[in-house]
Amino acid sequence: AQKITQTQPGMFVQEKEAVTLDCTYDTSDPSYGLFWYKQPSSGEMIFLIYQGSYDQQNATEGRYSLNFQKARKSANLVISASQLGDSAMYFCAMREGNYNNNDMRFGAGTRLTVKP
């Protein structure tokens, strides 16, 4: 069974600084995808970034980057130049196996607070 672990229930960061949100995963399948989602206080779920297990480079999307360390089974989200609007819950998720596998599981989430 796949497992996603987010060990930081809450994180604080000063506006304009960078922050890293941790995510480790456990799978024996060589093929998998890793996802990060943001949930602001308004409640909607927003997809941020994706990393495939066979991708050679770390994924980046604007101020978001994924620090993918395959041997350590970690997929940490790095947010650069934090903004007040980045305050939200952040969830790491994984889909094992091939692209057609429906099963996507989530970690417990990290609540990020950006301080002015």
Place this chain on the structure above:
Amino acid sequence: DTAVSQTPKYLVTQMGNDKSIKCEQNLGHDTMYWYKQDSKKFLKIMFSYNNKELIINETVPNRFSPKSPDKAHLNLHINSLELGDSAVYFCASSPLGSGRGTGELFFGEGSRLTVL
């Protein structure tokens, strides 16, 4: 146009009642989901369908019955509601198997169910 829409957004009801949540997506995706988010923000997969076929049926009480009349709709009916059913229920869709995108989930806005 809302890509994944759920109705109603809020339900308040008494224990023992039956309620339904409807979900529609206009993205042309074949895959749809129901997730439950509890008070601690944990997201748990409940059901997943591919083109009207039930693929994932997690350990969910059989009081919960999903129904997919076509691939654009996935409804959730809950019988004999209990206090522990209070949560936010998210519908989601994904372009799995289409070769498009990364297979990320597109979420609805959520339906907050409160059982009194």
